[in-house]
Amino acid sequence: MSGERPKPIDPLRVPRFAGPLTFARLPYREDLVGVDVAVLGVPFDGGTTFRPGPRFGPRKVRELSTLLRTYNPALGVSPFELITVVDGGDLPVVPTHIEDTFERVEAALRPILGLGVVPLCIGGDHSVTLPILRAVAARHGPVALVHIDAHTDLWDEYYGRKYSHGTTFRRAIEEGLVRPEASVQVGMHGPVFDAEDYELPRKFGLLMVPLAEIETYGIDEAVRTIRRRVHGPAYLSFDIDVVDPAFAPGTGTPEAGGLTPREALRLVRGLAGLPFVGFDLVEVSPPYDQGDITALLAANIAYEFICLAAMAKQSSQTEA
Amino acid sequence: MSGERPKPIDPLRVPRFAGPLTFARLPYREDLVGVDVAVLGVPFDGGTTFRPGPRFGPRKVRELSTLLRTYNPALGVSPFELITVVDGGDLPVVPTHIEDTFERVEAALRPILGLGVVPLCIGGDHSVTLPILRAVAARHGPVALVHIDAHTDLWDEYYGRKYSHGTTFRRAIEEGLVRPEASVQVGMHGPVFDAEDYELPRKFGLLMVPLAEIETYGIDEAVRTIRRRVHGPAYLSFDIDVVDPAFAPGTGTPEAGGLTPREALRLVRGLAGLPFVGFDLVEVSPPYDQGDITALLAANIAYEFICLAAMAKQSSQTEA
Amino acid sequence: MSGERPKPIDPLRVPRFAGPLTFARLPYREDLVGVDVAVLGVPFDGGTTFRPGPRFGPRKVRELSTLLRTYNPALGVSPFELITVVDGGDLPVVPTHIEDTFERVEAALRPILGLGVVPLCIGGDHSVTLPILRAVAARHGPVALVHIDAHTDLWDEYYGRKYSHGTTFRRAIEEGLVRPEASVQVGMHGPVFDAEDYELPRKFGLLMVPLAEIETYGIDEAVRTIRRRVHGPAYLSFDIDVVDPAFAPGTGTPEAGGLTPREALRLVRGLAGLPFVGFDLVEVSPPYDQGDITALLAANIAYEFICLAAMAKQSSQTEA
Amino acid sequence: MSGERPKPIDPLRVPRFAGPLTFARLPYREDLVGVDVAVLGVPFDGGTTFRPGPRFGPRKVRELSTLLRTYNPALGVSPFELITVVDGGDLPVVPTHIEDTFERVEAALRPILGLGVVPLCIGGDHSVTLPILRAVAARHGPVALVHIDAHTDLWDEYYGRKYSHGTTFRRAIEEGLVRPEASVQVGMHGPVFDAEDYELPRKFGLLMVPLAEIETYGIDEAVRTIRRRVHGPAYLSFDIDVVDPAFAPGTGTPEAGGLTPREALRLVRGLAGLPFVGFDLVEVSPPYDQGDITALLAANIAYEFICLAAMAKQSSQTEA
Amino acid sequence: MSGERPKPIDPLRVPRFAGPLTFARLPYREDLVGVDVAVLGVPFDGGTTFRPGPRFGPRKVRELSTLLRTYNPALGVSPFELITVVDGGDLPVVPTHIEDTFERVEAALRPILGLGVVPLCIGGDHSVTLPILRAVAARHGPVALVHIDAHTDLWDEYYGRKYSHGTTFRRAIEEGLVRPEASVQVGMHGPVFDAEDYELPRKFGLLMVPLAEIETYGIDEAVRTIRRRVHGPAYLSFDIDVVDPAFAPGTGTPEAGGLTPREALRLVRGLAGLPFVGFDLVEVSPPYDQGDITALLAANIAYEFICLAAMAKQSSQTEA
């Protein structure tokens, strides 16, 4: 049956610069029945507090995803053989209004989740994770969160407003969308507002693995920490600004001294087997990118997410 | 007394790349008592529907304004000798919320207008003109509008929302901030949604001088048309996208085939003597600029606004 | 019936940075039965002799075409109401082989022309016009050529090879694809290899209107010259390098001192009513573009082509 | 004999991106005996007061000059058939010291002028014109100056120093290198420091044709004015910033509202027949260029200079 | 009392793209009485021998420093609580003259040092360190130098001139401004002119820790080496070109294979507690930067310098 699964267009036959522009050159499909993973754009950046631009993230990540190939030697998996993956297009947004956007994103995601699809959302800024989590929690209950980011995004408000890309996870916890005791924040670095900011994750019941710890103990130890803690339906949110600005200049709040791509990829691959029910990759800001290297890295990370989903399905079938 | 007016820092003594960054290297001042024209940033772009970025407009226009010099040979005027001009800093905004921003901008502008200051606002996207007009009309009553732009910005709504950079002037007319019978829209070009779009200005009582007419009859005829129509307290709103994308690539909704800088400058200079009580220059989007040429042109246009204000004061004094 | 024609996705409801990436946000369709105009990419640049890059032209022109709107006030026409226009995707190419590409392009175009579709091809470099003309002539016989370009592309060979972007029209004439006596070359400027180069068009029976003549007599006179000469099935080939490098930096063989966009648009609009059976827009090279202004202009010119096709159909129906 | 003159490498045989990098792909030659025109780089920018970068001008202008071809249809001349033109390499400079540079440039130029060579110097910033004029005047006596520029460069000093790119022509006049009564400054525009600045040319005996006059009366009238005034050995100094920043962004002191390339080329071509004994093209600043369009335009203008030199020789031979 | 110290403007209340542009959004102050650390621009690049541009360094580093926050978790310190830090503006320079610049920089710094202020200078090219060291040594006597750089800057002359960015430290040693026996040069890499170049530091009594040693033994060992050697009043000079060009493309003499930002930050943090009386961060060249990542990294390094100064004061108070 796997022979009938949708496949990327073969670049040995149709060049990568030709053909429709979809994620990994997979088919675009509106009907998601029978789909395992749907790649979905969430082109909204009305929650950014410094540089805007991630509204162009989904389109640009799709463009660079044309470079992806089908077999992942690092994980030893051909994901498109194992699961059905399609490009589900973009979720509806209102560029000028964050609350309206949240409503539309959640409303559009709920039926997709209802079909058993695992959403892989390409942002957009980090504010979009909130409506995604609302829809995910509506289906799966509160989730274990793996949050990879330079920042904790646990601030309370900006300019008197509760919604922004810096307040997402405080809102998510307040709304009961996340199980803090099963959740981890990974990769935080750079100056913060206050010594108490570094206490915030603990205050909210989260575990934080700052980049300084990774620098000392290595990626593999971080992976072990995450795996020890995460259980039950899990959600992976990856903010590209965890990566150093040299590798990911195209983002809104860059922090000097971040992860390298090899570390980032190793970190994600280390999560193989965890029971993720959703993914997002956010804060890719094409107007600030240089040579599209941020979008290329983001496409690769999203591809690893698909591999994680494929391996999760594989292992669950093996177990059964 | 003119000898005591604030002057730009002399680039023959302090290089343009040194010193504080203010508009035209004028002093930054929070107390605006006795000021004739205050340059004010409105760094908000939450109303954009395509490319964001104008939130960085005020900073970048200030940066390029360091190239300005003090005597305008085209109009034969040394504006900083005639009037008191300062950089009044940025008006308060809420990057993630358009209504909050509107409230803050209007609230901050009202006392400034109360001092008799002429505000020269650097956007920001074109949505910011609405709260500015609210404050201006509160002080001066409904104004004659000279609106120079590739687009009429008379649409009713985007994605179900009434506020955006494309709906500004419909809202302004609905709210009675503008006297349509004394107002003109100039420079419209490029495809529109519907044949009726070109009827909209007339439907709202405005006169439109599309770019096609300028192409046929020339700038000077457009100037005469404007001067025939405008009377009473007037407001000049200049959207940089009226200029061709080659000269002004740094904008959010570029339209091929626009004005040249020489045409734009001639158009603005032609308005010398009209009784403007406020100005804005909007939609400069630095992330999309190339070699800062959009910001440089914008700085020059804003400088011409200052000259208009200087000449208006000069002629009103001569008359008195 | 016009109500059922495919329409661009409305940017007042779905933002321009969302949704599938097709020309003017029209539907992508592989079945072209009943279609009047199909926009087709020809992503090949193996014929370039200086800067490569036009293989990315179709994708980038589509991207910028999202800014187009549906009513053209300059011509007073709503093209998508009058004719059925779709995005037909990309024609097959072989990036590493020009002869193979020519075969595939021609073979793919012949059945499309057989359906009565007018192809509007987005290049690619100017070599792709040759297989297009082969397919067009196979359907319509030799055509009247309107060739707008900085160069005549009448050279005999480069480095001992007959096919390249500089030899297209000599080959086309040798192969009898063009009726020279009904054809015009417009816009040539810049230094050439030899005084005889300026005699080449006449030697091949073509009429040349160099840019120097346009500078002296104006666009409207050039339009009259074209209209006097062109009759019978006609083909319009537009090389973006006819436009000055400031407006169209994204091209492979730029020539200083070219047309302005307003001149270029006026020139194309002046051809309304001529019986075009095919169009191409070539030599947009995104890697060399600045701020996407070349691609934006190209999208606008292609949109004017669609309007020409709509008006041609309209007038032929009126006559009937 | 003309068959033996050095020729550009033929791009129909060796691609423009291959082969040694010299101006117009002419031979590089250190021995300038028998040479009519030598293209010489003066890679110095220690006289700039705002943006540096012109030290890279010669190299970049050479790079874009590979696009030039051999016959100039606008003037009807094949310059490399008529005169012997070579690339003479770069004159010696001291990047960190303006006086040392002046000494070296003059010292290197004197023997070249002694051979009867017409130097065509590619800057560098406009300060380099002073040592060039010193060498030229040492050979030919004071010259008639045609100075095309956005600025008069007649200031007295910057930061207490007499040498810079803004003081060149005051120094040249003070040193008696120029015959003011036979000289013209053309193209000045943009704000200046003082109303008196516009009186400076007259004060120094020069005639100024500001851009505003060209806008009103046209290029051809400016040409006539120049031709009426210039007589005797003449020198042409062209500052690329006279061209609008859209066409020439790569320069250090851009002024909005400048010439178009077509105007600039027409202006230069209009000088055919004047007895120029030297040329310079200055202020091309590659780090600020966009898509190399400034360098391409500069290469074309320098090519026109060569054509002027060829026509001057031709007419002097005809006369003889 | 710390509550009254100047604080950065809070980005949770005023966005980072609004407000005056000063380092870390600290107040700009001309009166430096009572100030612990003054951030001072030295916008001069007349000493560069390859790519110019660092004259724009101070402005751009300030711009990116708006991203900084107030608490440094890596060092566990809130510097602005512990010491008084302000932006002291730019020191006077003469863009066209290196000796004049040296005089003005030294003259301006002397009274600042006289107030007990620790200067933190943002260059500018590396030549500006010489007048800074002159002023520092005048106050504190010869200093222990920690010089972090890809190059030793110990050359004797360029083009016959003694002053440039490559000769700074030979001059400083010759003038007795540095105590070589307490000084270290760190991070040298890339090809040099001669095998003897690697002997030069030792010849001048300095210790060199080349990058090759760091690659073998790690940053912490380099830190130990520095700490063993440095004693007495110390000065830290950091040339951004020690960092690999991928992370710091915006510099004039890039060397492939440099430090990573994490290494650079760890190196600087390792110096906490050393008695620095001055700092500089030089060779940030914005025209060559990509996505402002060099300036962002530079702003972070300068922030670490402030933390070092804060911790030095803290420890000196604890000791007392």
Next chain:
Amino acid sequence: MSGERPKPIDPLRVPRFAGPLTFARLPYREDLVGVDVAVLGVPFDGGTTFRPGPRFGPRKVRELSTLLRTYNPALGVSPFELITVVDGGDLPVVPTHIEDTFERVEAALRPILGLGVVPLCIGGDHSVTLPILRAVAARHGPVALVHIDAHTDLWDEYYGRKYSHGTTFRRAIEEGLVRPEASVQVGMHGPVFDAEDYELPRKFGLLMVPLAEIETYGIDEAVRTIRRRVHGPAYLSFDIDVVDPAFAPGTGTPEAGGLTPREALRLVRGLAGLPFVGFDLVEVSPPYDQGDITALLAANIAYEFICLAAMAKQSSQTEA
């Protein structure tokens, strides 16, 4: 005798931005008698399947090679003292035809190899390695290949064609140009088409050291593996895309997660002493480069190749 060898122009006397543009500022020479290593451009990119541009590689690598200096402290060698190195210019290519190019490249290289010269070729895309290997094998017999690359380039065909940058080494093996049993492929990473792709090297008798192994065991272990396997006349082919896109964005098929420059340099230096008879450095694509950092790194790697050649000669002389 070494004193008479060609030397780079000294940048302490002539600035790096002046003078002829040759590799490392070495003399350009057409006569290669007595030359040990000739740097040769192969400006062809007609074999690229995604982004074109490497045709500009040779020119740009030469430009950045002006930053190189003469002594290599990492290897302790002054190569230009030990061997005679010149810039031999560009090999002939036909931009529009891959087979013609192959013929010309091979034909031009054969006599050069006949002189005993070691060619160091700067690409161009990776297809050019095939004609180089043909010429090398004609002289030296089949070679031991050290192939450093993100990809194996062992695919069979693209779009039905046998020649492209992705099929080079399958062709080379089929043609008997390489001794697989003495050859290694190093650095492969990123997704591939199929699990079997990772078996291809072994199937062809090659040994592969993927980047994942280097990540685990380090560069030095990879060096040992290479040195154990390589014997007899050897050829080193280095595709810049083995380096991470942050350090080498200017390439056509970037793969996230590649080598760092320090790893790449260490890898190459580790090969000192191996008997290389030829080198290439390919896939530098300047249109996609950012701040020229790819070309700078490529110039440094090519410089290390020269050092390898110098050390090989040195050791062979010592042995004799």
